[in-house]
Amino acid sequence: xxxxxxxxxxxxxxxxxxxAVADERALxxxxxxAILASATQAIEQRGQxxxxxxxxxxxxxxxxxxxxxxxxxxxxxxxxxxxxxLPANDSGRNSRMAAEAWLDRVALPALQVHPIAGxxxxxxxxxxxxxxxxxVGDFDxxxxxxxxxxxxxxxxxxxxxxxxxxxxxxxxxxDAPKPxxxxxxxxxxxxxxARRVLFLVSGEAKHRAVAAWRAGEEIPxxxxxxxxxxxxxxxxxxxxxxxx
Numbered sequence: 001x002x003x004x005x006x007x008x009x010x011x012x013x014x015x016x017x018x019x020a021v022a023d024e025r026a027l028x029x030x031x032x033x034a035i036l037a038s039a040t041q042a043i044e045q046r047g048q049x050x051x052x053x054x055x056x057x058x059x060x061x062x063x064x065x066x067x068x069x070x071x072x073x074x075x076x077x078x079x080x081x082x083x084x085x086l087p088a089n090d091s092g093r094n095s096r097m098a099a100e101a102w103l104d105r106v107a108l109p110a111l112q113v114h115p116i117a118g119x120x121x122x123x124x125x126x127x128x129x130x131x132x133x134x135x136v137g138d139f140d141x142x143x144x145x146x147x148x149x150x151x152x153x154x155x156x157x158x159x160x161x162x163x164x165x166x167x168x169x170x171x172x173x174x175d176a177p178k179p180x181x182x183x184x185x186x187x188x189x190x191x192x193x194a195r196r197v198l199f200l201v202s203g204e205a206k207h208r209a210v211a212a213w214r215a216g217e218e219i220p221x222x223x224x225x226x227x228x229x230x231x232x233x234x235x236x237x238x239x240x241x242x243x244x
Contacts, residue, residue, distance in 0.1 A: 055094030150219025154185035162187035211242035
């Protein structure tokens with residue numbers, strides 16, 4: 001692993017806008033509003049909306065609110081920031097969660113949903129997704145979460161993040177510190193090629209990671225460096241000093 005793979009791309013410094021909300025319900029409402037505003041703008045300006053989804057409990061609650069939205073689903077194109085290498089219909093798959101909570105409940109053309117084929121194994125799935133992303137320009141919106149160790153997507157501490165501009169679009173992960181060990185992730189460089197990046201952060205377990213991020217520590221979340229500032233929707237309690 002090269003030093004370039006291990007560290008943040010220092011040629012581009014991350015800028016953040018922190019948006020504090022009272023609680024998880026308020027975060028869900030703000031996230032839905034942000035997603036739909038991005039969709040409206042993209043469809044009006046370019047005729048299509050390209051969104052990258054995050055996995056996890058906080059996004060699930062947000063996705064469950066989206067089927068009621070008034071939007072042109074035929075213009076949406078859906079991608080995934082990472083995936084676990086599990087059978088296609090396994091409940092632990094990010095694509096399965098998003099389908100059950102939202103995607104299977106709206107008139108979104110099946111060919112415009114682009115899951116990562118984690119069932120192929122990390123290497124083959126990463127290669128296949130890199131091919132699927134060829135010709136796809138900047139994403140309109142990337143949704144990301146924050147792990148209690150500072151990871152985002154499947155970019156973990158002490159693992160490659162691929163933040164340099166010439167990095168590949170996808171990474172095969174074989175030794176993830178959280179199960180399952182095999183995963184596929186978009187690289188930090190590819191996640192950064194977006195018109196808007198929105199982190200969704202809730203839960204007391206994230207307190208230390210938020211403190212580390214705001215203190216400038218090298219955690220994977222800091223490797224995401226779009227041309228515009230990263231936006232962070234965060235429960236206000238997590239912005240208080242970390243007591244540990």
